[in-house]
Amino acid sequence: MRTPISTIHLITKSGHTQAERLGTDIQRWLHRRGLQARIVPLDNYVHAEPGCSSLPDMILVLGGDGTLLRVAGRVAGLGVPILGINYGQVGFLAALSPEEWEAVLPRIVEGRYQISPRIVLGYGLQRDGGMVRSGWFINDMVVGRSGLARLVRLSIWSGGKLISALRADGVIVSTPVGSTAYAAAAGGGLISPELEVMEICPVCPFMSEFRPLILPSSQEVSIRVESTAPECFITLDGQSGWPLHQGDEISIQALQGRFLLVEPDGTSFFQHLQRVGYLSSGQEKADRE
Template identity: 30%
Template sequence: MSVEPAHTWINDHSKKPRVVILGVPKRETVVAALERLRPAIAEHAEIIAEDLDFSYDFSKAKPDLVIVLGGDGSILQTARQMGAQQSPVLGINCGRLGFLAALSPDDFLNVWPEVSRGGFKVVDHLMLQTSLIRGGRVISEQLALNEAAVLGGPPYRILDIDLYADGALATRYRCDGLIVATPIGSTAHNLSAGGPILRRQLQAIVISPISPHTLTYRPLVDSADTVLELTVTEPNESTSIVVDGRILSRLLPGDRVRIERAEQTFQMLAVSGHDDYRALRDKLGWGGSVPVKRSSL
């Protein structure tokens, strides 16, 4: 599997980069961080918008960089808000986990002068295009940064989900739901469902059944270029296709969900000293050994 190379995010070093600042609405830590960081950002960049309610229209003016104040949920919302107009993102953690928003406010102040000069690289991450097909036409679609999932909902009963890969039937799952995750999303819902962790730059997807009704159904890693289609034989009253934690649509009998590589990629600045393995250790408590209590006998 290939790994996409990093590239610089700013072309004209003679001009200040144009920056949009996004943040979680009505959160004290975000407001405090913005007040603290605004002078430093303005010293090295042109702030074209400050948006603390996620309403900025990226189709009107595309910035050189988007600075996100918040946590991983804010990063997902930013990707959704940018839609087809993806710009490089730098996340500042004002939340709890901060797996994607890796920088603390102090870290940001230390690296910002270098970042504003284009000193950091930006890495393209896989996104998925999720389309709901009903009656032979696409009625709804959404970009996914983490995952697209078919989830059951009440009344709770097992689902029969047919999976097609590049037009051919792969298998029928009997399970409570099915997750198709990107490498970035492999540490989210997929991980909780027992799926594997992928390095973020891999061009691959993970297909993970939720509570499958057989021991033979295991999570599967496939190429990001595979086009998947999902159908639910008898959906429940609230069976839905959920994209990055938000319901795209309820599923009806005969609906098809198509999941494929999106034309857009999520562009994230690579932060020096913050790699995938460090994130696993620091954020998810991934360790190389298990503490052992030794007997005094």
């Protein structure tokens, strides 16, 4: 048992009528039980300091994994756990369905839940000897070409030593959370969220034996843009991005802070994999027999 939940912020997917309606219903349900619950617009949800008095005991996100990632990016390292109700396509992070909340939420507010810490990777972009951008990502960073068919040339380094140079559509650097997203589609492995690692996964490398590579997340890795023909872009968590220049170098390493995900008691990583179709539960075979 954990400390019971007494204050909750509810954040709904922008412009999603069903999510907004359910958010209002859950807020009323919480109020009837004497709990503090506030609906906060996603675009206005910013907290700057750990331990500030306005931080809730938990954040409940009604939306897809993309919405949950946007929220997590704003509160990573603040020690606020996040629970997701899925209104998206997959729902690997936002694991509850809209039909499950009435059965699960009473147990969670009583303290019957697990906290799953997930690593956050930080990055810094250097150009012409100076730092021009920095930040973090929770799912993945993609360095790759635009929609045109020509490949980009990249080199990957760690500790001053060259790991590989390649021509490819791009490279994905993912956390264990991101290993189930674009990296999985590109042939990467499925990584337990309990591991403190990052995965480097090439996207359609040309004449290269580079295989997906898993490294300690504490180890700094750098990606250098050797050629941008025709164009090369960086994309973070599938939500924001910008063009890169030849000679740009991006360094990646785990941050101290963690993103905290709420999971109801009895759930597991393998159940999530089975639910989204990455693993077979054996139920299909049993049904046929």
